[in-house]
Amino acid sequence: MIKRYLMSAGDIQLSAHFRLHEFQSRNGWDEVLVDEALIDMLEKIYKHFNCSKAVINDGFRQPGEYCRSIGESDRDAHAYGMAADVVFFDSEGDVISGRYICCYAQDIGVQGIGYMGNAVHLDTRGNGGYKNTHWWGDETTGATVTDWHSYFAITNYPAAEPDENEEDITDKPDDESDNPAEDGSSSDNNVTDFDGGDMMNREISREQLKYEVNRYALTVLGREIGDADTYVELLSTGQLDWYEFTKRLQESEEGVKRWIKYTLFVDILGRIPEQSEIDWWYAQYSLRYEVNKALMAERFAEDYEQFKDEYMNKPL
Structure with missing residues (x-):
């Protein structure tokens, strides 16, 4: 409730x-x-x-x-x-x-x-x-x-596994009278079928689609994007699908550098990197075929210094 x-x-x-x-x-x-x-x-x-x-x-x-x-x-x-x-x-x-x-x-x-x-x-x-x-x-x-x-x-x-006698709070029955049903969208907006991410196979208003575009940009880039309306138009008319949109932001220089900073350094290494470190690792990622996100995350967690040394003296 x-x-x-x-x-x-x-x-x-x-x-x-x-x-x-x-x-x-x-x-x-x-x-x-x-x-x-x-x-x-x-x-x-x-x-x-x-x-x-x-x-x-x-x-x-x-x-x-x-x-x-x-x-x-x-x-x-x-x-x-x-x-x-x-x-x-x-x-x-x-x-x-x-x-x-x-x-x-x-x-x-x-x-x-x-x-x-x-x-x-x-x-x-x-x-x-x-x-x-x-x-x-x-x-x-x-x-x-x-x-x-x-x-x-x-x-x-x-941690130890949860006690078998504990109540599973997720098994509580739904009670729609206790939960809001509206999604905050304006009823007079045009509605389009939209297929992508957590919005798979549901109707979504243009207002809500713009919210999802900017929310995703905040997640990947740390900011809203100025051309959100352009993306809404492309997505709602089928000229761009959600997968292409997300990949475009993820693989942008800004998106990759933010990923390097927060996922590799802050989350895995527990420290804020210098901008020069971010730029150096971005160069490795963008110019070396074998260096991808999965490899970087794995090697940062295993032995960061050894991983860095492997590429420190290799020409790009």
């Missing part, structure tokens, strides 16, 4: 480890919507990994102008109180890799999962009422994910 609170009425304890202020819209709006199922999910993850703390980077978002300022839509899962972007910390105070959180979230049936590096987007869309009931994606690359274990080559994560 999605509950409505007012921060002005007090910063209440929502559960053992989460308080209301953590979910307040970052623009300071007094009203806060929070799905009880979201809190249950976060507590289940917290317990499984024996966390020392969890940091909510983004919880509820005020619908309307503030929500549009982030993603070009009046409402998203955050605006319904159904989503949170969270970083979990283990018992020693170290960040738990988002890779492990994604895998465990899949295992307990979470239908809205977005890998963001250390942070993970988690939402309760699988409980019904939201415009698309399943979305898993790597927000650092824009890739759609079908299985997190395979995607990250993870068979086990650093």
Whole structure:
């Protein structure tokens, strides 16, 4: 059930480890919507990994102008109180890799999962009422994910398996009276069939399509794109499909360099690189046939210095 609170009425304890202020819209709006199922999910993850703390980077978002300022839509899962972007910390105070959180979230049936590096987007869309009931994606690359274990080559994560007697919060029955049914789109927009990514085989308005274009650009490039309307026209008329659009952004120089910075250095190595390092690795990626993203991610994780040394003195 999605509950409505007012921060002005007090910063209440929502559960053992989460308080209301953590979910307040970052623009300071007094009203806060929070799905009880979201809190249950976060507590289940917290317990499984024996966390020392969890940091909510983004919880509820005020619908309307503030929500549009982030993603070009009046409402998203955050605006319904159904989503949170969270970083979990283990018992020693170290960040738990988002890779492990994604895998465990899949295992307990979470239908809205977005890998963001250390942070993970988690939402309760699988409980019904939201415009698309399943979305898993790597927000650092824009890739759609079908299985997190395979995607990250993870068979086990650093925690005991959940207790068999624990209630599986994802098995709660849908109750559409407790969840919003609208998607925030204007009814007078032209609607087109759109095939791509998490929008597979569903109708989507041009307004929502523009939101998806800019949301994807924010994920891959870290910014909205100025020619979003042009892409909307190309996508809605079939001159460009979603796969081609996503690849265009992913493989742009800006997209690859952002991937190098955040996926390889920040997430894998745990540090911010110098611009010269990003430029050097981009040159290896763009000019050497054998250097691809899969190889880079694997070798950065295995032995970064050895991998770098292999190419340091090789002419391009």
